[in-house]
Amino acid sequence: MRYYPVFLDLRDRPVLLVGGGAVALRKSELLRRAGARVRIVAPEVDVTLVALANAGSLEISQREFAPSDVGDAAFVIAATDDAVVNAQVAEAARRRNVPVNVVDAPALCTAILPAVVDRDPVLVAIGTEGNAPVLARRLRERIETLLEPSIGALAMLCASWRERVRARLPSIPLRRAFFEQVIDGAPASSLRADRPHDAETAMSRLLDQHAQDERRLGQVALVGAGPGDPGLLTLHALRAIQDADVVFFDALVSPEVLELVRRDAEKISVGKRAGGHSVAQSDIHQQLLQAAQRGQRVVRLKGGDPLTFARGGEELEFLRANRVPYRVIPGVTAAAACAAYAGIPLTHRDHAQSLQLVTAHCAQSLDKLNWRALAANNQTLAVYMGVSVAGGLVMRLLAAGVAASTPVAIIENGSRPEQRVVLCRLDALTTRIASEHIQAPALLLIGSVAALSAELSWFGSAPLNFLDEPAKQRLPTAA
16 A cells, blocks of 8 residues: 555645646635635636636636745645656655645655545545546446435534533443444434434434443354455445454454455454464353353454354353354355355356265364265265365265266365366375475365266366376375
C-alpha cells in the first residue's frame, strides 16, 4: 500500500489550485463543498470560475504559477495541461511538505483524489493509487447503488445519541453491540421510511433494553473459514468475524481470511499443528468460556467446516454444559473446496457413486478405520491430514484390495494462490510426497476421479501428472 488513506479537514483552510480549465472547475467544486478557501492561479481562467470569484466563492490570480504561490496552503492541486508547469507545482509543494495532487500524473503526487460516494456525513472514497481512475469511478457507481439515501441521516442519529449511550453503557463492547442493533434494527428502518420521530423513539427503547441487560453473558459462534480462499466465506461467516470482539483462530485459517476480521478485535491463535506449538483443547474451552463470561462476542474460527474433523462437537458440548449461548456457521470443507479447485468431481456417474471422508492425523487413527469399507469400488476417498501417515495408509489400502494403480491427487494449499496438485498412483504416493516436498495443509483424494484433474484443472498451476509412471519404491507390506 503506497498511499495511507486519510480524510483532510479543509474547512476555512487555504488550498492552491493551479489551472483554470474544465478540470480545475471540477476540482474546485468538491473543495468548496468541503469548506476550503480555494485560490486559483492560471493565466487563462474559465468564465464559470470567474463568475464564482466575482460571487466571492473563490480567489483568482490570473498569471503564471510561481513557487511562492504555495505559501501557507494546506493542500495543492496541479490541473494544467502543461507537464512542465505541473512538475514545478509538485516540486514546490514537496519542498514545503504540502500534500500535492497532480492530475493524471501519479508519479508526481503525494496525495490522490479518490472517487467519492457522498452521503454526508458518510463518505466512501475509492482509490487506485492514481493508476486506474476509470475503474475507481465504476466502483463508485456500484457502491452508490448499495448505500441507501438515508445512511447519512443514520450517521447523524448515532452522533446525536453518542453521549447518552456512553453514559448508560460504560463498556465499549456494550456500546458497539447497541449501535450495531441500531444500524440493523428499528431506528434504521424508521429512517428509511422517512420517519425520524419513530427513529428517536426506537433509539430510546433500544437503549433501555441494553442498559437493563448490561451483565448479559456473551455468545460464541463456531465459524467455518473454509480452506483458505476468502471468497469461500459465507455471508454469515463474514458478518460474524466483523462483529466479533475476540477471535480464536486455528493454524489453518489463511492470512487473507484473518485480514477480514474487524481491525480492533482481539485475535488469538490457538492453532494445533503436528510437530509445532499446540494449545490443549481444554485450554481452548476455558478461553472461550472466560471471554463469554466477560460479555464478549466470541468467534471460534476454524479452517474448513467447524464440525468436520475440527473438534467442534467437543466445544459445543463444553459450551452447552456451561450454559454459554452458541451458534454454528458452517464452512466449505476441504474435500469439497480442494476437489473443486483441482477440477475433480467428488462423484461421477462413470467413476464414483459414493464419497467417504476420513481423517488420518496419527497412526492410532488409522487403526480405527474400516479398511474393507474404504477399499470398496466406485467411490472417492478423501483423506484429511494424511500426508504424515501416507506409508501406513498405502499399506492398509493395498492389503484391503485397492489396486496399486489407483489414481491419487495430492492437493497442497487447496484454493490458495500457492495451490499445488500432484497426481500419482497409489503405490507411488509416499515417493511423490517426499520428492515434491509436500507440506500441510494437504488433502489426498483417492479414486479414479482424481485422474480427471489432468484435463479438468482450472485454478493455479497445472497439475504435476505422474499417473503413467510406475512406482519406483519398494511397496510397503502388511504386517
